[in-house]
Amino acid sequence: MSTVPRLAVTLGDVRGIGPEITAAVRSDPAIRAVAELVVVGPSGAGVSVDEDVGSWTPRGEAPGAVALAGRLAGRAIERAVELARRGEVAGIVTAPIDKAALLAGGYDYPGHTEMLAALTDSRVAMMLASAADADARALRVVLATTHIPLRDVPTAVTRDAIVEAAEVTRRGLSDWFGLSSPRIALCALNPHAGDSGRFGTEDDEILAPAARRAHIAGPFPADTVFVRALRGEFDAVIAPYHDVGMTAIKVAAFGRAVNITLGLPFPRTSPDHGTALDIAGRGMADPSSMKEAVRVCAAIAGRVRVHAAGRA
Numbered sequence: 028m029s030t031v032p033r034l035a036v037t038l039g040d041v042r043g044i045g046p047e048i049t050a051a052v053r054s055d056p057a058i059r060a061v062a063e064l065v066v067v068g069p070s071g072a073g074v075s076v077d078e079d080v081g082s083w084t085p086r087g088e089a090p091g092a093v094a095l096a097g098r099l100a101g102r103a104i105e106r107a108v109e110l111a112r113r114g115e116v117a118g119i120v121t122a123p124i125d126k127a128a129l130l131a132g133g134y135d136y137p138g139h140t141e142m143l144a145a146l147t148d149s150r151v152a153m154m155l156a157s158a159a160d161a162d163a164r165a166l167r168v169v170l171a172t173t174h175i176p177l178r179d180v181p182t183a184v185t186r187d188a189i190v191e192a193a194e195v196t197r198r199g200l201s202d203w204f205g206l207s208s209p210r211i212a213l214c215a216l217n218p219h220a221g222d223s224g225r226f227g228t229e230d231d232e233i234l235a236p237a238a239r240r241a242h243i244a245g246p247f248p249a250d251t252v253f254v255r256a257l258r259g260e261f262d263a264v265i266a267p268y269h270d271v272g273m274t275a276i277k278v279a280a281f282g283r284a285v286n287i288t289l290g291l292p293f294p295r296t297s298p299d300h301g302t303a304l305d306i307a308g309r310g311m312a313d314p315s316s317m318k319e320a321v322r323v324c325a326a327i328a329g330r331v332r333v334h335a336a337g338r339a
Contacts, residue, residue, distance in 0.1 A: 031062050032117040032328035034321065035107040038068030038076070040129075041083050042096050043302025044312035045122030050074040051314035052321055062325040065116055067107045069099045073308075078106050093125075097132025100124045104139065108146045111293040117328035118294040120320050123302045126174070137174035140288055143295060151290035152195040154263070155273065155299060156323070157280030166256055166279050167263040168272040169196045169289070180268040181229060184216055186237040192265050193241035199289030200262060203327045212252055212261040213238045213245030214271060220248045234267070253279070282315050285323045294327040296320040 036052070039045030049066060050073070052058050066076045069083040080102035083095070104124075110116045121139055129136065136142035144151040156167040171192045172183045193211060200209035213234060217227035224231060234246040243265070245252065253275040256264050266272025276284050277299060284299035298316035306312060 031060070032325050032332070033063045033065060033115070034324055034328065035065045035067050035078070035110050035116040035119045036321070037100070037103040037107050037119065037121045038066065038072055038074065039103075039122030040096050040100050040125040040302045040304075041069060041072040042092070042128075042307060043123055043125065043304050044307050045302065046072045046074045047308070047310075047312050048298070048314040048317040049122055051312075052317050055314075055318060058318055058321055062321055064120075064321070065110065067103045067110070069103075078103075078110070080106055093128045094131040094133075097125065097128030097130065097134065099132070101129055101132050101134035101142075104142055105146065108143065112147070116293075117332065118296070118324040120317070120324050121295065121297040122317065123298065123300065125302050125304070139286075139295075139297065140173055143288055143291060147291055149290050149292065150191060150195055151288050152192050152199070154196070154199070154287045154289050155276040155284050156287055157276065157284040158319075158323075164257050164259055166253065166276055166284075167200075168253070168276045169263055169265045170269055170272050171265055171267050173269060175269075177268065177270075181216070184229065184233065184267045186233055186240065189213065189234065189237035189265065189267075190241045193243050195290040196263055196265065199287075203287075203289070203294065203330060205330065206262055209262040210260070211241075211243040212247055212256065212264045213241075213243055214249050214252045214264050214266045215246035216267045218248070220246050249275075282313060283319060284316065285320045287323065287327075294324050294331070296324040296327075 067078040068076050069081045071083040081099050107119045140153045152169050154169045171188050200206040215230045221227045221230040230246050238245050249271050286297040288295040298320050
């Protein structure tokens with residue numbers, strides 16, 4: 028029996044850099060020392076697969092290529108979830124998908140997070156996290172809302188959405204990261220947290236009551252709360268919408284951050300970048316974040332296994 032966790036790795040959109048960064052990860056001895064990888068995806072994508080979900084023949088801009096790529100990406104996610112739910116793998120690492128292709132392929136989900144939540148019937152939260160290193164402290168950013176238009180954010184940022192994000196975050200930081208009493212802050216929606224209503228009333232009327240109900244700090248202005256977290260004041264920051272949270276983590280740690288779906292019955296991670304269709308196949312893709320995604324998933328899976336053994 029392997030002493031390292033067995034992880035499913037999906038190739039993502041095969042037109043992008045997913046296959047090449049997966050190949051780089053699989054060939055790295057340092058990665059093989061921490062995880063056994065089960066590659067899930069179509070044959071013909073330039074990397075050998077262990078779980079075949081169909082066949083891909085490079086088509087460029089040929090009619091149907093986008094839909095086929097999205098359909099194969101969706102099948103790979105479904106197969107990886109099946110493996111995890113059957114206990115054949117301890118976690119999932121996903122290479123990037125093209126959301127428009129996923130939809131064209133018949134999967135009407137805004138992204139991985141929402142699809143995984145639906146497939147597992149889970150209440151989840153999307154977290155981007157970077158580990159502390161010689162250059163910077165750790166930063167964890169959780170999204171109260173994910174892939175929605177900016178115009179829809181004010182109505183989507185409800186008290187219930189914030190409280191649920193806080194609950195999932197607290198449980199994830201405790202169970203998966205060993206933080207028994209995590210310090211969580213809430214990022215404000217408006218400039219200067221509304222400045223007593225001058226720049227919007229949502230922070231006073233919605234976010235502040237939600238923070239009290241969820242027993243978290245804030246809301247604090249976006250231009251300071253992430254700095255405070257980087258200085259060690261908070262273990263995680265809940266951001267009200269996608270770009271304010273993603274901008275903070277990617278400026279602080281692009282290439283070193285990992286996307287983690289909290290709330291699933293198994294750990295799932297992915298790199299902090301997209302499909303990079305413009306550089307695919309040109310030997311330019313950097314696999315660093317994908318490697319970090321495997322390391323983080325393996326570490327969480329190992330921690331979960333130890334906890335499960337302790338309860339047995």
